[in-house]
Amino acid sequence: MALNNDPWGLALHSKAIRSTFPQGQGSPRMGAPSRLTEAEVRDNRKSETTMYAPGDYLKVEFKDQQSGESEWMWVIVDRDDPERRVVFGSLDSESLVMTDLRLGQELAVSYDNIRDHRTPASFKPT
Numbered sequence: 001m002a003l004n005n006d007p008w009g010l011a012l013h014s015k016a017i018r019s020t021f022p023q024g025q026g027s028p029r030m031g032a033p034s035r036l037t038e039a040e041v042r043d044n045r046k047s048e049t050t051m052y053a054p055g056d057y058l059k060v061e062f063k064d065q066q067s068g069e070s071e072w073m074w075v076i077v078d079r080d081d082p083e084r085r086v087v088f089g090s091l092d093s094e095s096l097v098m099t100d101l102r103l104g105q106e107l108a109v110s111y112d113n114i115r116d117h118r119t120p121a122s123f124k125p126t
Contacts, residue, residue, distance in 0.1 A: 058116065059114070060074075075087070
């Protein structure tokens with residue numbers, strides 16, 4: 001039977017939850033509450049979500065919509081936007097098929113067009 005000021009009976013449920021997980025212990029799934037600083041939270045969020053670091057090399061497929069021809073070229077990462085699934089960088093290859101692309105040109109590249117990823121330490125052009 002619900003109390004007059006609690007028509008959905010939530011007070012009973014919250015009391016049961018509090019007795020199951022005593023204050024300060026958190027739930028078994030969540031673990032104990034953490035005490036990270038705002039800077040630590042920001043750093044952790046960035047390191048967990050960023051896929052590509054500045055200076056990384058990406059082999060990207062560029063496709064000509066009219067002819068259907070495609071060409072794979074290297075792009076050097078400037079920054080990554082994982083939320084939008086886009087990488088910003090500069091072209092590090094000379095195009096043979098795409099005459100409107102130039103060495104050093106700044107680009108925004110969709111994650112869907114990335115075919116290979118290499119760090120600067122492991123990069124050996126193919």
